[in-house]
Amino acid sequence: MTATPRTDALMRRGAEFLGSRHAILCGAMSWVSERNLVSAISNAGGFGVIACGAMTPALLDAEIAATRALTEKPFGVNLITMHPDLFALIATCATHKVSHVVLAGGIPPKGSVEALKEAGAKVICFAPTLALGKKLLRSGADALVIEGMEAGGHIGPVSTSVLAQEILPELAGDNLVFVAGGIGRGEAIAGYLEMGACGVQLGTRFACASESIAHPNFKKAFFRASARDAVASVQVDPRLPVIPVRALRNKGTEAFTAKQLEVARALDEEGIAMGEAQLQIEHYWAGALRRAVIDGDVEGGSLMAGQSVGMVNEEEPVTDIISALLSQSEAALVRR
Numbered sequence: 001m002t003a004t005p006r007t008d009a010l011m012r013r014g015a016e017f018l019g020s021r022h023a024i025l026c027g028a029m030s031w032v033s034e035r036n037l038v039s040a041i042s043n044a045g046g047f048g049v050i051a052c053g054a055m056t057p058a059l060l061d062a063e064i065a066a067t068r069a070l071t072e073k074p075f076g077v078n079l080i081t082m083h084p085d086l087f088a089l090i091a092t093c094a095t096h097k098v099s100h101v102v103l104a105g106g107i108p109p110k111g112s113v114e115a116l117k118e119a120g121a122k123v124i125c126f127a128p129t130l131a132l133g134k135k136l137l138r139s140g141a142d143a144l145v146i147e148g149m150e151a152g153g154h155i156g157p158v159s160t161s162v163l164a165q166e167i168l169p170e171l172a173g174d175n176l177v178f179v180a181g182g183i184g185r186g187e188a189i190a191g192y193l194e195m196g197a198c199g200v201q202l203g204t205r206f207a208c209a210s211e212s213i214a215h216p217n218f219k220k221a222f223f224r225a226s227a228r229d230a231v232a233s234v235q236v237d238p239r240l241p242v243i244p245v246r247a248l249r250n251k252g253t254e255a256f257t258a259k260q261l262e263v264a265r266a267l268d269e270e271g272i273a274m275g276e277a278q279l280q281i282e283h284y285w286a287g288a289l290r291r292a293v294i295d296g297d298v299e300g301g302s303l304m305a306g307q308s309v310g311m312v313n314e315e316e317p318v319t320d321i322i323s324a325l326l327s328q329s330e331a332a333l334v335r336r
């Protein structure tokens, strides 16, 4: 008997798929989800995921090797589909026999899912709608993550609660669906598990764990913030393919507006392609997030955070966070 039998039973399919004790993924967070946090999550019975972000294949290679040195437990790698070297990054994952790869940031390009599966990896994709979820499963995705707009980082337009109601009853019976976005406590986990989710993914709740290398200033900003401080970015030019980003409001939020105007001007005056415009915007975010997470520039950098940030109040070891989530979930299920 485990301490949380009801939660474990509802997470069984997800945990078997991940090869972890609990079906709790720590969603990849660029600059934050590196060897230390990822190995700590997996060692604590969750499932850590390396954020490849804008890394080169050589950097990813080193990060996977360093993570392996810190944990014998399985972990995944998150690749951004618009990365110009996506197929080289897939080859790096294949060399290391990475067991699970999460494809994020858009519909996977032709051949990417196939290449990963050929290498023996399980492929997890983000499903922004029910129709796309079905399509991704038909194209070979082994599991889906549905992520609502409460989440930190790049977001879609629909809330987690609505996505869960639209997608879980249709797909979660026969497929593996993880729910993400806005989860700060175990009671919410219990709710999504009861609706059919096989597990959950959290980012914001883990970003300030003791094992996270995020700068103390970044962590302090999280501890001070409440849900309403985590705002979605505003699109200033409808032509720009800007994916909204949820982050704590600061001077960097205004700088992003200026960046968009600069890119829009380059579209008009220099005739840069739309793909290049999107890449410039994404590079901006990667740089701004690095400034906040690594350098501690919490004024000018990007403090990507979800609305659950109000429930992040202190630095805690990953094991404590996972135990708290599990016992809150279990208590909720016992009360039913």
Ligand SMILES: Cc1cc2nc3c(=O)[nH]c(=O)nc-3n(C[C@H](O)[C@H](O)[C@H](O)COP(=O)(O)O)c2cc1C
Binding pocket: 026, 027, 028, 029, 030, 032, 051, 052, 053, 078, 104, 105, 147, 150, 151, 152, 153, 154, 180, 181, 182, 183, 201, 202, 203, 204, 205, 207, 303, 304, 305, 306, 307, 308
């Ligand atoms: C600081 C930060 C950086 C993130 N970077 C990425 C990323 O590089 N790739 C990705 O797929 N998701 C990224 N995310 C999203 C997380 O993986 C996760 O899905 C999300 O945080 C879950 O919602 P929550 O923040 O409400 O828990 C990021 C989130 C945060 C807070």
